[in-house]
Amino acid sequence: MNFLVTGGAGFIGSHLCERLLxxxxxxxxxxxxxxxYDPAIKRRNLREIERAGQPFTFVPGDxxxxxxxxxxxxxxRFDQVIHxxxxxxxxxSLLEPALCQRVNVEGAAQVLDAARRHGVGKIILxxxxxxxxxxSRVPFTESDPIFSPISPYAASKLAGEALGHVYHHLYGxxxxxxxxxxxxxxxxxxxxxxxxxxRLIDAGQPIxxxxxxxxxxxxxxxxxxxxxxxxxxxxxxxxxxFNLGESRTVELDYLITxxxxxxxxxxxIDRQPPQPGDVPLTFADITKARQRLGYRPRVKVEDGIPLxxxxxxxxxxxV
Numbered sequence: 001m002n003f004l005v006t007g008g009a010g011f012i013g014s015h016l017c018e019r020l021l022x023x024x025x026x027x028x029x030x031x032x033x034x035x036x037y038d039p040a041i042k043r044r045n046l047r048e049i050e051r052a053g054q055p056f057t058f059v060p061g062d063x064x065x066x067x068x069x070x071x072x073x074x075x076x077r078f079d080q081v082i083h084x085x086x087x088x089x090x091x092x093s094l095l096e097p098a099l100c101q102r103v104n105v106e107g108a109a110q111v112l113d114a115a116r117r118h119g120v121g122k123i124i125l126x127x128x129x130x131x132x133x134x135x136s137r138v139p140f141t142e143s144d145p146i147f148s149p150i151s152p153y154a155a156s157k158l159a160g161e162a163l164g165h166v167y168h169h170l171y172g173x174x175x176x177x178x179x180x181x182x183x184x185x186x187x188x189x190x191x192x193x194x195x196x197x198x199r200l201i202d203a204g205q206p207i208x209x210x211x212x213x214x215x216x217x218x219x220x221x222x223x224x225x226x227x228x229x230x231x232x233x234x235x236x237x238x239x240x241x242f243n244l245g246e247s248r249t250v251e252l253d254y255l256i257t258x259x260x261x262x263x264x265x266x267x268x269i270d271r272q273p274p275q276p277g278d279v280p281l282t283f284a285d286i287t288k289a290r291q292r293l294g295y296r297p298r299v300k301v302e303d304g305i306p307l308x309x310x311x312x313x314x315x316x317x318x319v
Contacts, residue, residue: 002026003233004078004120006063006111007085009033011187012126012180012225014045016082019226020233021054028076031085032062036092037190045187063107069114080122080233083111086156089191090130090277093153104156105163112167112175122174124232125164129181129218129245129282130154139285142179142241151277161241168239176232181245181284184304185222186311194219194305197256198312201263206270210278213253213269218245218282221299221307231293245284246297258302262309 003020007013008029020027029046033039046058061068063085087093087103108125115123132140133148149155164175188195200207228244256267289295299307 001079002028002076004028004030004072004076004081006030006081006083009042009046009058010084011045011189012183012222013084014042014049014187015185015222015226016084016229017049017056018052019230021049021052021056023230026055028057028059028072028078030059030061030063030072032060036087041190063111064103066110066114069110070117073114073118073120078115078118078120080124081111081115081120082229082233083108083123083125086126088153088189090151090153091275093151093156094277097152100152100156101159104153105159108160108163112163112173116167116171116173120173122236123164123167124176124178124229125160127161127177127179127241128154128157129179129243129284130279131158131161131179132279132282134279138281139247139283140243141285142243142288150279153277165239174236175239176237177241178229178232179241179243179284180225181218181220181243181282183220183222183225185308188222188308193252194255194259194308195312197259197267198263198309201259201265201267202312202316204265204268206268207256208270208272209252209256210272211252211274213256214251214280215278216249216251216281216283217255218248218284219250219255219301219304220244220246220297221301221304224297224299227297228289228293228295231295235293237292240292242289242293242295243284243286244289244295245282245286246301247284247286248301249281249283250301255301255305258305259309262306
């Protein structure tokens, strides 16, 4: 099959392109190499994909550009689109809320409509655990009411889910929404906590810890997230939402302890007030994904952090 992966030069996207290529599919990656973080990192990701030696096409372009999407989807018969491109992150969305909505909401609408116009029957879209907001019910299930997002980023992902349902309802498209829970691993974005903390601890610099360190996240290793995405590729669902998490909460203080152990260095803690827009807890109920996708996360955080640090060490040595 032929796949278009938007955001294909990014963290999750580059790994997914490799996994699809390994499975024998044709893969096109659309990415605008946004300078939100150093575009050289994304170019390195692309080189790693290309080193696999499989036919692969990188297309520079923007998901909000309808003409770009029409040219691409009009020139290649895609079986599926996997839409990962986004303006990511809760804290950046507080600084530029309108940009977050333009990229994430308008971008999702443009991708969905281009897929409709060019006869792509199936689309998988990346959502986020952020849509659950401050949820009194834990673990979070896909059927929970999610009408109270607490950041512009969460609101944009919630709007994307609604758009996905619209295109399924009106046009019969097969649409899957995947709620990712704090994905980490090799190539993780440098602004995300695990990568940022590792870099600062290794350099002997203070790490900013917002709140008392009790905030907990459902950290999910990249290979487990990829397993969930690939399972979605294999089936038709109509319209479905799936949590893809590890189904375990890890407090921030414990995460820092794991990083200290893997790096062999102590962290210097810079305590700061809680950050607006951050939720205190994420915790995925993955019952539905287990039953419908055969999803079985395998990498515990105690194993995943050393794997990440191995990559971090080799990457740092290579730079």
